[in-house]
Each structure stands twice: as C-alpha cells, then as structure tokens.
Amino acid sequence: xxxxxxxxxxxxxxxxxxxxxGLSRNQEVIFGPLDFSLHPGEVVLxxxxxxxxxxxxxxxxxxxxxxxxxxxxxxxxxLTLARxxxxxxxxxxxxxxxxxxxxxxxxxxxxxxxxxxxxxxPELALASVGLEGYEDQPIRTMSAGQRKxxxxxxxxxxxxxxxxxxxxxxxxxxxxxxLVNRLLDHHIHRGGAALITSHGAYAYTSGMPRRIRxxxxx
Amino acid sequence: MNPVLLWFHKLGSPPYFYRFAxxxxxxxxAITIIGMVIGLYGGLVMAPADYQQGDSFxxxxxxxPCAWMSLFVYAFMAANGFVALVWHIKLSETLAMxxxxxxxxxxxxxxxxxxxWGEPTWGTWWTWDARLTSELVLLFLYFGVIGLYHAIExxxxxxxxxxxxxxxxxxxLPIVHYSVVWWHTLHxxxxxxxxxxxxxxxxxxxxxxxxxxxxxxxxFASLLARxxxxxxxxxxxKEWVRSQLGSGNPAEVSHV
Amino acid sequence: MKYGTTGAAxxxxxxxxxxxxxxxxxDALNPLLFAIIVVSLxxxxxxxxxxxxxxIAAGTIFVAELLAMLLSLDTLFRSDLEDGSLEQLVVSxxxxxxxxxxxxxxxxxxxxLPLIVIAPLLAxxxxxxxxxxxxLLVALLLSTPLLSLxxxxxxxxxxxxxxxxxxxxxxxxxxxxxxxxxGAGACNAAQSGFAFHxxxxxxxxxxxxxxxxxxxxxxxALKISLS
Numbered sequence: 001x002x003x004x005x006x007x008x009x010x011x012x013x014x015x016x017x018x019x020x021x022g023l024s025r026n027q028e029v030i031f032g033p034l035d036f037s038l039h040p041g042e043v044v045l046x047x048x049x050x051x052x053x054x055x056x057x058x059x060x061x062x063x064x065x066x067x068x069x070x071x072x073x074x075x076x077x078x079l080t081l082a083r084x085x086x087x088x089x090x091x092x093x094x095x096x097x098x099x100x101x102x103x104x105x106x107x108x109x110x111x112x113x114x115x116x117x118x119x120x121x122p123e124l125a126l127a128s129v130g131l132e133g134y135e136d137q138p139i140r141t142m143s144a145g146q147r148k149x150x151x152x153x154x155x156x157x158x159x160x161x162x163x164x165x166x167x168x169x170x171x172x173x174x175x176x177x178x179l180v181n182r183l184l185d186h187h188i189h190r191g192g193a194a195l196i197t198s199h200g201a202y203a204y205t206s207g208m209p210r211r212i213r214x215x216x217x218x
Numbered sequence: 219m220n221p222v223l224l225w226f227h228k229l230g231s232p233p234y235f236y237r238f239a240x241x242x243x244x245x246x247x248a249i250t251i252i253g254m255v256i257g258l259y260g261g262l263v264m265a266p267a268d269y270q271q272g273d274s275f276x277x278x279x280x281x282x283p284c285a286w287m288s289l290f291v292y293a294f295m296a297a298n299g300f301v302a303l304v305w306h307i308k309l310s311e312t313l314a315m316x317x318x319x320x321x322x323x324x325x326x327x328x329x330x331x332x333x334x335w336g337e338p339t340w341g342t343w344w345t346w347d348a349r350l351t352s353e354l355v356l357l358f359l360y361f362g363v364i365g366l367y368h369a370i371e372x373x374x375x376x377x378x379x380x381x382x383x384x385x386x387x388x389x390x391l392p393i394v395h396y397s398v399v400w401w402h403t404l405h406x407x408x409x410x411x412x413x414x415x416x417x418x419x420x421x422x423x424x425x426x427x428x429x430x431x432x433x434x435x436x437x438f439a440s441l442l443a444r445x446x447x448x449x450x451x452x453x454x455x456k457e458w459v460r461s462q463l464g465s466g467n468p469a470e471v472s473h474v
Numbered sequence: 475m476k477y478g479t480t481g482a483a484x485x486x487x488x489x490x491x492x493x494x495x496x497x498x499x500x501d502a503l504n505p506l507l508f509a510i511i512v513v514s515l516x517x518x519x520x521x522x523x524x525x526x527x528x529x530i531a532a533g534t535i536f537v538a539e540l541l542a543m544l545l546s547l548d549t550l551f552r553s554d555l556e557d558g559s560l561e562q563l564v565v566s567x568x569x570x571x572x573x574x575x576x577x578x579x580x581x582x583x584x585x586x587l588p589l590i591v592i593a594p595l596l597a598x599x600x601x602x603x604x605x606x607x608x609x610l611l612v613a614l615l616l617s618t619p620l621l622s623l624x625x626x627x628x629x630x631x632x633x634x635x636x637x638x639x640x641x642x643x644x645x646x647x648x649x650x651x652x653x654x655x656x657g658a659g660a661c662n663a664a665q666s667g668f669a670f671h672x673x674x675x676x677x678x679x680x681x682x683x684x685x686x687x688x689x690x691x692x693x694x695a696l697k698i699s700l701s
Contacts, residue, residue, distance in 0.1 A: 062565050065701050086478070090565050094558025098490070100497040105490070112486020113566050115478035351651070358648040365641050366631060378698050379631050383645060386627060386691060390648065 020070035054197040089160035114158035233458035239442040246439035253432030260425030281331040291321030299381030311377035322360035505542040531600035532661030570693035586618035616677040623688035630695035
C-alpha cells in the first residue's frame with residue numbers, strides 16, 4: 001500500500017516531510033501510512049492509477065486537506081495554511097485561471113498574490129512557454145494545451161521553492177511535455193524542489209526522480 | 219489521572235460509548251414514562267383550574283417543557299458542535315447531528331401546542347410577536363442544520379459543516395429566551411425562574427417540573443438510542459461493530 | 475525577488491473581481507430587474523389605491539431588494555470554485571478572511587449598491603412618502619452589507635453543491651430575519667412619526683460585528699467545505 005523512501009543523512013535541510021500520512025473518506029481507507037521526505041534539488045514523482053489518491057495526497061501536502069492520520073512538516077514545522085508563506089506553488093487539476101480575463105491579466109493577478117521573481121516579467125514568462133503574442137487573448141478562447149502553458153508561465157513568475165504539480169503533463173503535446181521537463185530541470189538547478197503526480201503515461205525523464213507508487217485501496 | 223476525566227476520555231471511544239449507552243437507555247426510558255404519568259396526572263387532574271383561563275391552561279404541561287427542550291437541545295447541539303470542530307472528537311459530531319431532529323420535533327410541538335393554546339386564550343391561532351417569531355426562526359435553523367447535514371456526502375465533512383452552522387445560529391437562543399423581556403408581546407412574561415420565587419401556584423408548578431424532568435430523560439434516551447445506531451453505521455467496517463452485531467440481539471438496535 | 479504583500483494581494487484581488495464584473499456587465503443588471511419586477515407586481519395584486527401602497531411600500535422594497543441579493547449570492551464564489559481560483563486563494567500566504575472580505579465587498583458594491591441607487595425609483599412606484607426615503611436609504615445601506623456578509627458564510631458552507639439554491643435560502647433566511655425586522659421596522663416607525671434611530675443603531679452595531687466576524691467565519695466555513 002505504500003513505499004518507503006530512503007533518506008540519505010547528508011542531504012541538505014529537508015523541505016517537506018510526510019510522516020505516517022493516511023487518509024480515509026466515508027470510512028474507506030484511501031491510502032496510508034505513507035512516509036517520505038523531499039529535499040531541495042529533488043523531484044519526486046507520485047504514480048498511481050486513477051482513484052489511487054494522488055490528487056488527494058497533493059491536496060494534503062498543500063494544506064488544503066487535513067490527513068486522517070499522521071502529519072506533514074514543512075521545514076520541520078507542522079504544515080498549516082497559516083505557515084505556507086510564499087514557499088509553495090500549487091498547480092492543481094483545475095488551473096486557477098479566470099476564463100474572462102486575458103493571459104496577462106491572470107498573470108498580473110498571480111504576481112499580486114504571490115510576488116515575482118527578479119529578472120522576469122509576465123511577457124517574458126509567456127514567451128518562455130511559447131505563447132508570445134497571446135498576451136491579450138482571453139483564456140476562454142484558448143485551447144486546453146495553451147491554458148496549461150499559461151499556468152506553467154505562472155510557475156516561472158512566482159518565487160516559490162516547492163512546486164506541487166498535479167498531472168502537469170495532461171493536455172500537452174510532445175513539445176509541451178519537453179517544456180515541462182525543461183522547466184523542472186531549471187527549477188531544481190536553482191535549488192527548488194517539485195512533487196508531481198502522473199498516472200504514468202508521460203513521466204519526468206531527466207535523471208532519476210524518486211518514485212512513489214500509490215495503489216488504489218483494495 | 220483524575221477518574222472522572224479518565225471516564226470522559228473512555229466515553230469518547232465508540233465501542234465503550236455504545237455499551238455504556240446501551241445500559242443507560244432502559245433506565246432513562248423508565249424514568250421518562252413514570253415522570254410523564256405522574257406529571258400529566260398531576261397537571262391534568264390534580265392541579266386546580268386557572269382563575270383566568272380555566273382548564274385550557276393545562277396544555278402548559280406539554281407546551282412549556284417542549285419549549286424549554288427546544289432551546290436546551292439547540293444549546294446541547296451547538297456545544298457538541300463546538301467540541302467537534304475544535305477538538306475533532308467523533309462522538310461529539312454524532313451527538314450533535316443526532317440531536318438536531320429531536321430538537322426540531324420539540325420545537326414543532328411547541329409551536330403547534332402554542333397555537334392550540336392561543337386560540338381559546340388570545341382568539342388567534344398565530345401572531346407575529348417576538349417569542350413566536352423567534353421560536354419559528356429556531357425551527358428553520360434546525361431545518362437548516364438537518365438539511366445541510368444531509369446535503370453533503372462525506373459524513374465527517376457534513377457534520378463539521380452542520381456543526382458550524384449550528385454555532386452561527388446559536389445567536390438566536392438568547393433572542394428567543396429574552397424576547398418576552400425586550401419586546402412588548404402578546405405572549406406572557408417569565409413566570410418560572412431558576413433563582414428566586416416563581417410566579418405560579420405550587421400545585422401547578424410541581425407537575426410542570428416533573429414533566430420538564432421527563433422530557434429531559436426522554437431526550438437523552440432517544441438521543442443515546444439514535445447515536446448508537448449512527449455509530450454502528452459510521453464504524454461499520456470496524457471490528458467492534460462486527461462482534462456487536464454478530465453476538466448481540468438484533469432487537470437492541472432500534473430507536474424511538 | 476519581491477514577495478507579494480497582503481496589501482498588494484488585496485489590491486490585486488479587488489482589481490481582478492471588478493474587472494470580472496465589468497466583463498460580464500450584462501449579468502449585473504439581473505438583480506435590478508428582479509427587484510423592479512417584484513415591486514411592480516404589488517400594485518397589480520393589491521390595486522393601485524395610494525393609501526394601501528403607501529402602507530406597504532417600505533417593507534415591500536426591503537423584501538424585494540433582499541430577495542434580489544439572495545438570488546445573486548450564489549455567484550459570490552461559484553466561478554472561483556469552478557476554475558480553481560478559490561484553491562489558489564486558500565493556499566496563498568495571505569489571510570483567507572481578508573481575501574474573502576475583499577470579494578464580499580466587490581460583490582456588495584456591484585449587487586447592492588445599484589439596488590440602493592434605484593430605491594428612490596421603487597419608492598416612487600409604491601408612493602412611499604418623501605420624508606421616509608432618507609430613512610429607507612440608510613436602512614438599506616446598513617442591511618445590504620449585513621446580508622452580503624451573513625450570506626457569504628452560508629454560501630461558503632454550501633459551496634460545491636449542485637442544487638444548493640433552496641438550501642442556501644433555508645440557511646440564510648433565519649439569520650436575516652432580525653435584519654429585516656429592524657430595517658423595515660425603522661422605516662415603518664419613521665412613516666408613523668415615531669422615533670426610528672434605535673433600530674438603525676442596532677443595525678449599525680450588528681454591521682460592525684459582522685464586518686469583523688463574518689469574513690473569519692466564511693474563511694473557516696470555506697476550509698471545511700473544500701476539505
């Protein structure tokens with residue numbers, strides 16, 4: 001039901017740690033107990049079939065959901081929404097983009113909410129994800145793949161060290177998948193960390209990410 | 219550790235509560251029945267007729283205890299809701315949610331018996347004075363809590379949301395109680411006080427207090443019985459439930 | 475890098491929500507039309523006699539505007555829930571209660587303020603005496619934010635339910651009855667020549683309390699509903 005991730009003692013300070021995590025819904029155990037930790041410069045891939053609880057796990061790690069059992073530690077402190085500060089960026093299943101607004105307006109709002117890294121602008125971010133010229137296009141008129149790219153542009157802009165990405169490869173073509181991998185590479189080389197879920201179709205191919213496999217409860 | 223505290227702690231465990239409640243329920247029902255028989259006999263037969271209202275005042279022996287219970291049960295529900303939200307105690311969630319329908323029933327009976335009393339006394343089935351209106355609002359609050367609880371699929375989330383709503387609506391309780399003091403209303407003022415003398419003939423008072431006791435024990439008996447059933451459903455996968463249902467008498471699992 | 479301050483976040487949220495209302499400004503007229511239609515039904519139902527309409531004018535306008543606001547409450551969080559923006563607000567580093575307060579403010583401003591602006595028109599339709607109009611406007615200015623705030627808590631509890639319409643009304647109504655009693659009561663008192671300041675002061679006191687407590691309650695309710 002779970003996978004123990006081994007943890008070399010010489011690693012730099014732990015970013016995120018899950019201890020004996022478990023969740024149940026309507027008296028059914030979804031997963032647990034789960035233990036793992038995440039360090040700067042690491043990518044962890046959470047794999048599992050549909051219904052195995054990947055999205056739920058991500059929501060617990062982002063503070064949206066409280067686990068049934070166990071706890072999550074961020075920088076050694078128990079994770080509460082109050083303590084998140086600017087460290088976590090969540091790319092959820094629903095992208096969090098307002099359909100009525102343009103790409104640029106959405107990005108400007110995200111900057112207002114989450115701050116901005118040095119040396120980058122929304123226009124530059126859009127160009128990096130291949131959407132140059134789409135700044136003033138309403139999200140409503142974009143395809144699913146283009147919307148995904150706008151959401152990825154947001155990741156480039158906000159100064160969060162920990163990325164929690166739910167199915168980042170969904171809705172993307174081959175180029176898009178390479179884009180995601182490039183962004184992840186760049187992010188971990190800067191000292192960031194990422195936790196991504198995937199139902200196994202396309203996966204992070206650079207280096208060897210640690211894999212945690214969730215199985216749907218029998 | 220203090221034995222009382224220890225017992226409370228044990229009580230929070232569903233299997234222990236299930237057994238404890240099971241032993242307590244028959245006693246509570248017994249007291250209820252005896253109390254109601256004595257109270258109703260004292261009120262309907264023995265107490266003298268009211269000098270103003272004649273015999274129609276006797277509905278007080280149902281109306282007033284139910285009114286007191288409608289407020290008490292809401293406070294009980296809100297208190298358990300608070301405990302459930304702050305300390306995540308599962309038993310409190312169950313107690314809060316199972317008391318809602320009982321409280322709604324008491325409120326409904328209060329309104330109906332009040333209406334039946336109002337007709338001969340005031341000449342009207344209903345009036346929009348402060349106490350009646352706030353009691354009606356209380357009924358809607360109960361419906362809201364029950365409705366919200368049933369509208370959410372996950373039981374635990376449903377109880378927490380409904381408990382939260384109950385707390386928000388608790389602000390209505392002092393309004394109902396003090397409505398006869400704050401506003402000039404058709405409804406009579408406070409006659410029975412906890413501290414100090416009551417303005418009611420003692421021969422009329424003791425059946426009323428007996429009925430009050432009986433309604434309290436009825437509430438707890440009904441609550442515990444329902445809570446037991448609820449706990450069985452909630453914990454249906456667990457070991458203790460299987461052993462209970464396997465060995466126990468199926469007739470035990472029922473509620474009024 | 476520059477971290478977003480809470481002030482900047484609130485400013486960004488206010489701007490975004492205003493922009494969103496502007497993009498769908500046609501929809502913003504719906505509560506207005508509803509209130510006008512409801513008020514217009516009464517002369518048809520009760521007859522056009524001036525004295526009759528005068529008597530019920532204040533209360534009817536109040537009820538119509540409250541109902542119009544109730545109908546539009548659902549839109550407070552719905553679109554944010556459906557596209558995932560609400561999640562982003564919840565996991566953002568800023569106090570959720572403050573962010574929700576901003577959203578409630580914009581919602582009130584774009585729903586209730588127009589209703590208050592047309593109140594004189596509705597007053598004219600029902601022959602409300604001129605001297606009562608200022609009292610009506612003040613009462614509406616105090617009650618409509620209360621409705622937005624209390625409504626927000628109830629919407630937060632029922633968010634995500636598909637057929638939440640009737641349930642939402644059931645939840646909001648008991649809590650809003652005192653506001654209606656005091657608000658319309660002040661107008662009726664003014665109309666009969668009695669003192670009307672007390673109910674208005676009560677409304678003011680509740681409003682101040684709600685301004686502080688309701689966003690906190692709504693944030694807590696939202697966290698429960700989203701979990």
